[in-house]
Amino acid sequence: MKIKEAILGFMREQAYKPMDMQELSKIFDINKEEYKTFKKAIKSMEKEGVIVRNRNDKFGLPERMGLVSGKLQVHSRGYGFLIPDEEERQDVFIPSSFMNGAMNGDKVIAKVLKEDVKGKKCEGEIIRIIDRANKTILGVYEDSKNFGFVVAEDKRIQYDIFIPRQKKGDAKTGDMVIVEITQWPEKKRNPEGEIVDILGKKGEKGIDILAIIKKFALPEEFPDKVEKFAANIEEEISKGEYKRRVDLRDVRMVTIDGEDAKDLDDAVSIERLPNGKYKLGVHIADVTHYVRENNPLDKEALKRATSVYLIDRVIPMLPRKLSNGICSLNPKVDRLTLSCIMTIDGSGKVVDHEIVESVIKTSERMTYTDVTKILRDNDEELIKKYDYLVDDFKAMEELFEILNHKRLQRGAIDFNFEESKIILDELGKPVDIKPYERAVANRIIEEFMLVANETVAEHMFWTKTPFVYRIHEEPNEEKLHHFREFIYNLGYVMKWSNEVHPRALQDILEKVKGKKEETVVSTLLLRSMMQAKYAPQCVGHFGLAARYYCHFTSPIRRYPDLQIHRIIKEFINGGLTEERIKNLTSIVEYSSRQSSEMERIAQEAEREVDDLKKAEYMSERIGEEYEGIISSVTSFGMFVELPNTIEGLVHISDLNGDYFIYDERHLALIGERTKMMYRLGDSVKIKVTKVDIDNREIYFRLTEEDHEDEELEIHDDIKESLKSGIYEEKVMAIETGYHDEVE
Structure with missing residues (x-):
């Protein structure tokens, strides 16, 4: 048994009382030669927050000492949440006065002051900061006579950073800068720092997105070592690879992607069988042939864990020689792939499958738009151009309908949200924002990738091999x-x-x-x-109603896919030794955790860029009127979503004609005197009144037409409550909704 596991096991015993280093070493019979390693293990566990040291230098488990360790999430209003390392434990609310110098993202230990009582969240105080998350901070420099300071762009950073005059470099007021923290904040004292990079003036072309890239510490360039390694990769496929792989170059297959896609990592083939079944092939770029375990490409890919898509640019997981070149399934060239070939019956059941290393040559590089025009619009020109593929596309649509029906019948949740497509001009300015169409071709590929992911996950689950699954736990x-x-x-x-x-x-x-x-x-x-994530345990995917699920189809842009390709290839090429299985167990644990964390960061960055450009777009439309739908109601107002997917806030103070009370039960705002009501889903007409680009906030006001309408509908169920006096007026403080705000 490893020493760390032995220590934890000992501390979990009911009779254990906190002990110091010497006492623990005696219990475990540690000699002089072993003491240094033992001490290092204890220190490492303390740094990870697995164990804690009290004022008497004695060690124990946090939960046995009334403490909780985890990551701090701070809200822009100053309060925060400690997200515990123990997943089954509830989040701990941290009031702003109990932060004690901790900053957003820090690994911390908190003392629990109040346990959960009648729906009120557990409350605590930060007593120790284990690891600082914000070594550098992005912000705007402000100069004064004897010193300067940086106002953080991330509103969750509650402090301005003091900059001594000798550490400001060439920074001038209004510059977007990166500051390195040299002294951490304490009670009633701001942090200090040194300017290490000047990006340019706030508002200059490209600085806005660059600032977000820096804010989330996304890597802009690959290290020289990685680029050199990629440059030396042999592009030509060796004769040995052709010989040992299944040759599928004569199979008709296509890639179907967006017009702008350059990393084409999946191709599909289809065949109607004489017995009425379908033979579906999902062929995925064999990235692991080039990205071998622990080579420079692999280490960098694991560090990044995902590609990040920011409207007008991509921060790739792999160098472009691989992502856009030798790994991309470009048309009419030989490519190495890992193929999942499935036989699917008329009910959508996969009755047979095989997973093989293969070599392919795609017939065409198709787009969602063109395939949709062929299937939905019967576009004569495109049908003529791709006449030899049209029957395949029709077969794909048939199989899509079967698979989609089966998935929905078993209970998969099919959210049909409209995503936005943001169009920028050559200066990076948003000129149009519109819903992104999820057409039939998009849905065909989605469905084919889903069935391949499930098939591979189930296949590998029964091998009892360490694996990275995509899981989605039951709702809160x-x-x-x-x-x-x-x-x-x-x-x-x-x-x-x-x-x-x-x-x-x-x-x-x-x-x-x-x-x-x-x-x-x-x-x-x-x-x-719950939020979906990666994990070594196969607990199923609730949203898809799938017992087995993984991400198999995008190894160019997602590390978990790359990791499981490596495991699959080892398994089908002779199996894994006990030693390798033991080694893989720790590898998949780390890669699952790292990939989940980096996925969240990528999503935050992508969302912030979208919000920035939406705010910038609406800033040019102050005074314009639109019709929208109330998409959210809170104690401080209501959010209205426009047909172009943009949301804005109508603040409660801007609702004329009455005082409005928030009805939490019905998610509505109701007038005290008039009983006028605004509820989720109601259509309203608004005027754009104000945009705060820095905070990505858009403000609306209801048009005069809506204000003059004194006969707003009162829904029957609430009308009866109002008459009978059941409805209880109450004003919710914003803090009562703090958990949702943070999430």
């Missing part, structure tokens, strides 16, 4: 109860006994489809869900 019970109560007030009933099945949730989505409350119900349901 408290949030789901809130969702059920809300839809009940809309007239929808959702049943569940001891546990909820995704089928029940999908039924609700089907019932609201096409109705004005569809977006609202879908959004609230999504907020009730």
Whole structure:
């Protein structure tokens, strides 16, 4: 047994009382030669927050000492949450006065001051900072006579950073800078720092997105060592590879992607079989042939864990020689792949499959637009151009319908949210924002990738091999109860006994489809869900109603896919030794954790760039009027979503004609005197009044037409409550919704 595991096991015993280093070394019979290693293990566990040291230098488990270790998430209003390392433990609310110098993202230990009572969150105080997350901070420099300071762009950083005059370099007021922290904050004292990089003047072309890249510490360039390694990769496929792989170059297959895609990592082939079944091939770029374990490419890919897509640029996981070159399944050239070839019957069941190393040559590089025009619009010109592929596309559509029906029948939740497509001009200025169409071709590829992911995950699960799964745990019970109560007030009933099945949730989505409350119900349901992540344990994917699931189809841009390709290839080429299985166990644990963390960072960065450009777009449209739908209601106002997917806030202070009270149960704002009501899903007309680009905030006001309408509908279920006096007026403080705000 490893020493760390032995120490933890000992400390978990009921009789254990905190001991110092010497006492522990005696218990474990550590001699002089072993003491240094033992001490290092204890220090390492303390740094990780697995164990803690009290004031008497004695060690114990945090949970046995009334303490919690984890990562701190700070809200822009100053309070925060400690997200515990123990996943089963509830988050701990940290008031702003109890931060004690901790900053957003820090690994910390908190003392629990109040346990959960009647729905109120557990509350605590930061007592120790284990590891600082913000070694450098992005912000705007402000100069004064004897010193300067940097105002952080990330509003979750609550401090301005003091800059001594000799450490400001050439920075001038208004410069976007990177500051390195030289002295951490303490109670009533701001942090100090030194300017290490000047990006340019705030507002200059390209600085806005560059600032976000720096803020999230996304790597702009590959290290020289990695670029040199990539440059030396042999592009020509060796005769040995052709000989040992399954040759699929004569199989008709295509890639189907967006017009702008350059990293083409999946191709599909299809064949109608004489017995009425379909033979579907999903052929994925064999990135691991070039990215071998622990080579410079692999180490850098694991560090990045994902490609990041920021409207007008991509920060790739792999150098472009691989992502856009030898790994990309470009048309009419030989490429190495890992193929999952499935036989699927008329009910959508995969009755047979094989996973093989292969060599392919794609027939065409198709786009979603062109395939959709062929299938939906019967575009004569395109049908003529791709006449030899048209029947394949029709077979793909047939199989898509079968697979999609099967998935929805078993209860998979199909959210139909419109994503936005942001179009920039040559100066990086947003000129148009519109919903991104999820057409039939997009859905065909999505469905084919889903069935391949499930097939591979189930295949590898039964081999009992260490693996990286994509998991989605059951929804938070408290949030789901809130969702059920809300839809009940809309007239929808959702049943569940001891546990909820995704089928029940999908039924609700089907019932609201096409109705004005569809977006609202879908959004609230999504907020009730857990976040999907990577894990070594196969616990299933709730949203997809899938017992087995992994990410197999995008190794160019996702590290988990690359990692499992490596495992699959080892397994099908002779199996794994016990030693290798033991080694892989720790590898998949780390890569799962690292990939989940980097995925969240990438999503935050992508969302912030989108929010920035949406705010910039609306800043040119002050005074313009639109019609939208109320997408969220809070104690301080309501958010309205426009047809182009942009959201803005109508603050409660801007609602004229009455005082409005927040009804949490019905997610509505109701006038005290007039009983006028604004509720989720209601259509309203708004005028754009203000945009704060720095904070990515857009403000609306209801048009005079809406204000003059004194006869706003009062929904029947609430009308009766109001008459009978059941409705209780209350004003919710913003802090009562702090958990949702942070998430």
